Amino acid sequence: MTVDPFAKGGLHQAEAILKAHGVDAYFRSMAARTGDSHAVIDGRKVMLAGSNDYLGLSTHPAVIEAAVNAARRLGTSAGGSRALSGTLDLHGELEERIAAFLGQEAAVVTTTGFQANLALSALLGRSDIAFLDARVHASLLEAARLGWGRVRRYRHLDTAHLRELLAAAPDDAGRLVVTDGMFSMDGDVADLRALRDAADDFGAKLIVDAAHDMGVLGNRGAGLAEHCEVEDGLDLITATFSKAFASIGGVLAGPAGNVHYLRSNARSILFSAALPPASAAAALAALTVVETEPERRTRTLDLAEGLHNGLRTLGFDTRPSTTPIVPVRFADLAAGGAFWAALFRAGVFTNLVAAPAIPGGGAMLRLTLTANHDETHLATVLEAFDTAGRRLGVPRGPDLPPVRLTRGDGRRAGRR
CATH class of the missing domain: 3.90.1150.10 (Aspartate Aminotransferase, domain 1)
Incomplete structure (x- = not known):
């Protein structure tokens, strides 16, 4: 049949x-x-009451003005891939500023957040293993599947299970631990300190997708890594400008060598048209608002x-x-x-x-x-x-005490 x-x-x-x-x-x-x-x-x-425009910046006058002015000055398209004819001064400025904002050495900007995560497939050779939280974003799972390596899923937020999987990996396997920071559906957060410790104990690299926490958590709004004080302990941060930054586009930030490797080898970067001028300018303006408001x-x-x-x-x-x-x-x-x-x-x-x-x-x-x-x-x-x-007549939940949210904005952070 x-x-x-x-x-x-x-x-x-x-x-x-x-x-x-x-x-x-x-x-x-x-x-x-x-x-x-x-x-x-x-x-x-x-x-x-369901928008990812967390800071309301998509209608902020300065963000709109920046996008309009960039389109008037540079047109509606970058006209090519970043490696060839599509790189603009705006891209370089955005990369420099977002890297500093995230507390990283370098950054590369991509056309979408999904493409930023797909770039991770370039890290997975045949002997490598990606260890993914069971509830990572679909783009991270797709990246792992696109790579040549194997994929292991650890139970959601279960660092002990991750350690078991890491311990069972062959000695010659490259290890990547990959997680969301703030999980996009249930809104819970990863324990980045525990994940960093587990990765260190087994010689693994730690990659965190900050799509939903960048701009929202942390004293400066730099995300869960800032809130957990592990900015200098990550091997790569991925994120998108389509949430709190009110634009479109993605970013990979981290140590300069790691970023340069992906910039030069990831197909989702090399074979995609560059981020349009208006989107890059809007993200830059949004970053200024995040820093000043x-x-x-x-x-x-x-x-x-x-x-x-x-x-x-x-x-x-x-x-x-x-x-x-x-x-x-x-x-x-x-x-x-x-x-x-x-x-x-x-x-x-x-x-x-x-x-x-x-x-x-x-x-x-x-x-x-x-x-x-x-x-x-x-x-x-x-x-x-x-x-x-x-x-x-919707079934009601149990009696629950009030909650204090994960903040990192100078106020007490708490969990129920």
Whole structure:
């Protein structure tokens, strides 16, 4: 029997299930966006309560102006790959400044964050092994699969299991330990100090994806590595400008030799058109705002703490997150979809997540509030959850104490 390569499971099946229940949660088009984190969808103004624009910089006047001026001065495209005709002064300036910001010797900018992580495939020869946290971002898993080496997955945040896998590796194997810093779905964070110790004990390199924590955590906003005080103990940091930095593009930063190797050998860098001028300029302007307006980071964290604790008071369990990513889980996609639809009718747009983005089945609403929100917006979200929960009879979580988020902004960091 002939097998149809297009007839496999995936998001399209989740869409079909949801639409059978009258829910249309994916690929929704926005006709307009406003500076207060609202958007117009189907002619209605709704609050965006699931954006990765953590600091609200995508509508910051200085960021917009920088992008517009760069496009006027340099055009809409770099016109080639970085190795040939596509490198701009903007790229060099961005690399120098982002490396210093992250406390690293050097950096190379890529066209997307996904491509930055795909570059890691160039590190994996036939005798090498990549040890990945079980819940790393899809781009890190794809990078490991693209390389010539083997892939081992350690249980999520389980350093003891990682040590077991490292100990079982052949003596002649190159070892790469790869993790997210802030995990994009559940909002929990890696123990970078424990991972560094494990990597050192077994002669491994440690690579951390700071996509979601860069700009959000740390006293300067330099991410989880700064918060854990291990900036000088990492072999590579990868990140993207598409979250807190309100642009597009990726970066790899670390010791100069490591960065230069990937700059010269990674196919996702060598064979891709360079980051467009407007995107590079926007990321540079966003970096300036991150450095000069720390109150944005504080407001994002304060609102996140209020959202966590407000939902917990209503009986919703937001564990294991200790960050601005606020997850609320449901037993199945139909239940999650019904809740998503109720919130949308109330004017609150959230992210409905299902397989393959989350393991183990079920569904999840992933919420975030940005620095462009305020206490009134927070109250609106909590009221919508309370109303929907009463009507739908959503199972409530256990009684949970208040939480203090992982911060690194000069205030006490805590976990529940």
